[in-house]
Amino acid sequence: MSEKHLAAGDALPAYGGKLRLFAMRFCPYAERSVLVLNAKNLQYDLVFVNLDSKPEWLFEFNPKGSVPALEYEQGKAIFDSAIINTYLDEKYPEVPLQSSDPLRRAQDKVFVELFMGANAAYYAAAFNPNGFLPSHLEAYHKGLELLQKELESRGTKFLHSDEPGLVDYTIFPQLERFESLPLLGKPEMAIEKTKYERLVNYLDAMKNVPAVKQYYLSAETHAKFAESKTKGEANYNMLDTSDACCIRPRKKKQ
Numbered sequence: 001m002s003e004k005h006l007a008a009g010d011a012l013p014a015y016g017g018k019l020r021l022f023a024m025r026f027c028p029y030a031e032r033s034v035l036v037l038n039a040k041n042l043q044y045d046l047v048f049v050n051l052d053s054k055p056e057w058l059f060e061f062n063p064k065g066s067v068p069a070l071e072y073e074q075g076k077a078i079f080d081s082a083i084i085n086t087y088l089d090e091k092y093p094e095v096p097l098q099s100s101d102p103l104r105r106a107q108d109k110v111f112v113e114l115f116m117g118a119n120a121a122y123y124a125a126a127f128n129p130n131g132f133l134p135s136h137l138e139a140y141h142k143g144l145e146l147l148q149k150e151l152e153s154r155g156t157k158f159l160h161s162d163e164p165g166l167v168d169y170t171i172f173p174q175l176e177r178f179e180s181l182p183l184l185g186k187p188e189m190a191i192e193k194t195k196y197e198r199l200v201n202y203l204d205a206m207k208n209v210p211a212v213k214q215y216y217l218s219a220e221t222h223a224k225f226a227e228s229k230t231k232g233e234a235n236y237n238m239l240d241t242s243d244a245c246c247i248r249p250r251k252k253k254q
């Protein structure tokens, strides 16, 4: 898999006959779908796109031009991580990732909705430090406390059960990035074991899940990407080691 992000003017890679996910390597929403594809042992191709210089063909797969988008048949796509992941879970039921109880599925969605209250704080802290408010810090810890309480009340290793499910693959990409905040000058946003023991154990368990392990990036890597983006020069290709990234002539500015 190439880590190179295709940009405006780059050709769409040839269709390989598999499911194909359009993503950006540092996008938490795209990661949600990658984790679900992995967890379900599906064969897929990944195409990374530069979101500051979007390839024209991205809009054929998602008129909104955002990632993730899933090409489920050649030239046919759906977008939005929640829509994609529910589709995948229903279309490929061999490894079910949601409860068979409609109420539990609804409760999982309610939980994600509430937990995501912490996310605005992450974006402000990581990408807009000047716009970071005391209310962000409060919302951030409220989200973490909510997760810790939910883990305690469910009493299972993961939120879904003793195996991770859609709800876990939905929130984990955010948590992975939250761990970069102390490196970005926000020590008060560290997920301290003394306060969040159950949550830290959950994070460690998630990092060991095979579906996660193969796509996980360290806090240091996320911090580096965030720093580049905050400077206005998002370094999408920082993980790309292929020659193609380095010798490819840059497109001339018009």
Ligand SMILES: N[C@@H](CCC(=O)N[C@@H](CS)C(=O)NCC(=O)O)C(=O)O
Pocket: 024, 026, 027, 028, 029, 030, 051, 064, 065, 066, 067, 068, 079, 080, 081, 082
């Ligand atoms: N609700 C969407 C959010 C997707 C999203 O915001 N993706 C970002 C990258 S992390 C994106 O594509 N931004 C570029 C844009 O919207 O132009 C989902 O869950 O898939």
